[in-house]
Each structure stands twice: as structure tokens, then as C-alpha cells.
Amino acid sequence: MNKHDHLDGHLPADHPLSPHWQFANLPLISRSLTDYPVNDLWEMDFARLPAAIGKQRRRARQFAEQFMMPVAAEVDLAPHPPVGLCHPAAERILREAGRQGWLSYFMPKPLGSMPWGAAPYAPIYQCCVVVEEFSRACGGLMLLVSAHHLGAMPLVLSGNISTIFRHLLPVYRSCERGDPHLIAFAITEPGAGSDVEEGHGAETSRPGVVATPTEGGYLLNGRKCYISGGDLAKTATVFAALKGEGMESWTCFYVDCSAPGYRVTRTELKMGMRASGAAEIEFTNVFVPESRVIGGLRNGWALNRATLNASRIPVGAMAVGFARAATETAVEFARHYKLGGKALIHYQDVQLHLATMVAETRAMRSLVWQEARAGWQPRQLNTALCKFHATDRAQHVCEMAMDLLADHGGRHENKIEKIFRDVRLSRIFEGTNQINRLSMIEDWQTHLLDLNHPIGV
Numbered sequence: 001m002n003k004h005d006h007l008d009g010h011l012p013a014d015h016p017l018s019p020h021w022q023f024a025n026l027p028l029i030s031r032s033l034t035d036y037p038v039n040d041l042w043e044m045d046f047a048r049l050p051a052a053i054g055k056q057r058r059r060a061r062q063f064a065e066q067f068m069m070p071v072a073a074e075v076d077l078a079p080h081p082p083v084g085l086c087h088p089a090a091e092r093i094l095r096e097a098g099r100q101g102w103l104s105y106f107m108p109k110p111l112g113s114m115p116w117g118a119a120p121y122a123p124i125y126q127c128c129v130v131v132e133e134f135s136r137a138c139g140g141l142m143l144l145v146s147a148h149h150l151g152a153m154p155l156v157l158s159g160n161i162s163t164i165f166r167h168l169l170p171v172y173r174s175c176e177r178g179d180p181h182l183i184a185f186a187i188t189e190p191g192a193g194s195d196v197e198e199g200h201g202a203e204t205s206r207p208g209v210v211a212t213p214t215e216g217g218y219l220l221n222g223r224k225c226y227i228s229g230g231d232l233a234k235t236a237t238v239f240a241a242l243k244g245e246g247m248e249s250w251t252c253f254y255v256d257c258s259a260p261g262y263r264v265t266r267t268e269l270k271m272g273m274r275a276s277g278a279a280e281i282e283f284t285n286v287f288v289p290e291s292r293v294i295g296g297l298r299n300g301w302a303l304n305r306a307t308l309n310a311s312r313i314p315v316g317a318m319a320v321g322f323a324r325a326a327t328e329t330a331v332e333f334a335r336h337y338k339l340g341g342k343a344l345i346h347y348q349d350v351q352l353h354l355a356t357m358v359a360e361t362r363a364m365r366s367l368v369w370q371e372a373r374a375g376w377q378p379r380q381l382n383t384a385l386c387k388f389h390a391t392d393r394a395q396h397v398c399e400m401a402m403d404l405l406a407d408h409g410g411r412h413e414n415k416i417e418k419i420f421r422d423v424r425l426s427r428i429f430e431g432t433n434q435i436n437r438l439s440m441i442e443d444w445q446t447h448l449l450d451l452n453h454p455i456g457v
């Protein structure tokens, strides 16, 4: 940059009253305390991350920019594919994601693909930096890849070494060979979405998928809906109640999607995240051997809640990616779009607008990283809060970008309208944001009701 250049309403960099460049003239010690490199904000945060997590972040960015970004619009606009088919570009991405380790990084090498340097940190921490990069590139492709980790989470959280070795490792090996084996996570039922994400609703909910004991295992019957990747998955972690019992009997079954009686009846044509199929699945006497009960009989409710606790922080990271994509798009627009003979960026009300968008995005990221760093034992109160706040604020940032681009924002090629459609869904899945607010209070109520307990927030 030429030091004489400046935005309207600001001093040029070489002006005696301008910050930063003037620091260079201070004495040595004072300079060491005041001067700073002119990094962009992403690089600034990169430098603050542990080296191994930062390295994964840079790799994820490269992957997203090289493979996801160039096809995001094409995949989004493609006609809704028939059940079981996925756009060829999305298929290529899945294969490459598998080869590069993006489908197996919840376990350290040699079990999974997580670099050893990242192993001391909660896997969610690494997941958050990766998910942000992917969702910045494309919400749908991000979900296509990320839903697999959601599906695998009950296997990991079962804490059973033999489950991990027998079920998860073959999946990881297959992905790394470039033959993606996706796992879907199936809790939602036509009559129970929020009800399986919040205790009060579950108490009265009638289970929609029921497991009947039979010789050597269980027969599953019923229907699940909105299951991300359920149309392409080879296996699924399916939550079902035991016959004649209520939601407290919920058990996690690791289901082979090619088993007789497993049928994907349709995928939804949804407003956003179109690269990822939301499948309705019908179970008709699907046999699941006893050995594929995950985490023990009647422990499904706990495993489901633990999975959601772990996954709601990465949903916050998705929101950061959307807000960042919207902000970056708005900044680019403001730098290039001319109004009254000068670029929009020179108008101070536009500068105020952009400053707020950047601050909102970085505030979300701070919240997400704070929770992700403590992600070994994610707690419902914190993760629900992180999810609803980040996704709500991300939509607000997208609206600000829309305001700035005005009619240009409604045009597909300017990206904002796609981000807008994608971000809206993140406020619905993993529990609507209303339910996440209730989940936060549910977890907090012991303190709220104890009048002798001082409340700190």
C-alpha cells in the first residue's frame, strides 16, 4: 500500500498523527512494546492458535478454497438429485476429503488422521477451526462432510475401545483410501424433533422408532426424518426405544444401511445446504445384532445428549464461517462498487457497517474458541448458548451484508443470498434456537432454584 493512500475520513498512513507507522520511530524497547506486523485478521488469529491446530486450520482453508469454493454455486443450483445420488462434484470432494483425512480426524494417528501435535487438545477445538473454513466455502458441502462426524460421535463417546476398533477404524481406513464410508446420525422422528433434544418434551414423547428384541439382536421399525447424509451413508447411529418402553429406554444402534428393511424414502428439497441430503428413512424389521448396540441398552438418551453437547460448538463454528463469508463478500463489494464516483468503502456509514460486521464475526469466533478449548467435557449450558447465540448473530451479519449489497445481494452470483439460505438452517438443526435456549436453562436450573446459591454469569 502507498502510505499516501487513505480512505475518506481517515489520515494517510504517513501522516504524523497516524498510528502504527509512527511506532517505528520510537526507541527500541518502546518499539518492541508497541509495534505490530500488518497481518490480516485471519493471520492474527492464526498466530494465537496452538501450532498444530493452526496448521490444521491452514490445511482446511486450502482444501476449502481448492475443492469446495469453485463448485459451491454449481452444486447449490443443480436440480435436486434422486435418492442415493449425489452431485459428481460433491462426490469428488468426499473422496478427496477422505484421502486428506477430513473424514477421520477425531482420532489421533495411526487410529485416525489427527496429527499427533493436535492430540493434547480437545478434538472439538480442531473440528471448530476446520468447520469454519468449510462453511465459509459452502454450507452444503461443509454439512456433507461434517454430518459424518456427528454420526461417528456416539461410537467415540461410547468410550468402548472395542466399539472403536471394530466399527470406527474400518470406516476411517475406507475413507482414507478414497472410498468414503459415511455415518449418519439419526435421532429426529416425524413426531419428535425438539422432543429428543430437551428432557421436558421427551417425557411425553411417543417413540417413533422401536426396537423389538429377537434372537441375537433387535428388529427396528419406524421412521426417522431430516437425517443429513442418510441417503449416502453406509452405516448410521440410530436411536430407538425398546418395545413397550418410553424415551428413557432409548438405545443407540449401529445400523448397516444395506440391511434388508432399511429404505431411504426421500430427501428433502430444502432452502439451503443443498449439497447435503436430508433423508427420510423407513425401518421395516431391520435386524441389528446385539454386538452393534452402542454404549449399552437404555443409555441412548445420555449418548444422544452427550453427542449434541459435543456437536453444538462446531455448529457455532459453522456460524462463524457464514458470518465471515458474508463479511468478506461485503468488504469486497464495498471496495469495488462505485457510488457517486467513488468506491463504497470511502463512505463512513459503510465503514461503520463493516466494522460492526467484523466485530460480530470475531466476537462469535472468540465464544466458539473459548468453548472449544474446554471441549473435553462440553456442558449443555455452554454449548447450547454457544450454538444459539453464534447462529443468531451470524444471520444478523448476513442481513447486514444484504443491506450493504442491496439489490446486488439478491443475485446468486454475489453469494450472499446462498449464505443467507444456508445460515438460516443452522438456527434450526441440533435443536431450534428456542430449544437451545430452554436447554441452557434446563442445565442451569439447579442453581436457579437454589436461593442460597449466588448466581454468577
Ligand SMILES: Cc1cc2nc3c(=O)[nH]c(=O)nc-3n(C[C@H](O)[C@H](O)[C@H](O)COP(=O)(O)OP(=O)(O)OC[C@H]3O[C@@H](n4cnc5c(N)ncnc54)[C@H](O)[C@@H]3O)c2cc1C
Pocket (backbone or CB within 6 Å): 147, 185, 186, 187, 188, 192, 193, 194, 195, 197, 200, 201, 225, 226, 227, 228, 229, 273, 278, 425, 428, 429, 430, 431, 432, 433, 434, 435, 438
Ligand atoms: C438441514 C438440516 C439437517 C438436519 N440433520 C439432522 C441429522 O443429521 N440428524 C437428525 O436426527 N436430525 C437432523 N435434523 C433435524 C433437526 O435436528 C430438527 O429439525 C430440529 O431439532 C427441530 O425439530 P423439528 O423440526 O421436529 O421441530 P419441532 O420439534 O416439531 O418444533 C416445532 C416448533 O416448536 C417449538 N418447540 C418445541 N418444543 C418446545 C417447547 N418445549 N417449548 C417451546 N417451544 C417448543 C420449536 O422451537 C419449534 O419452533 C436436521 C434438520 C435440518 C433442517
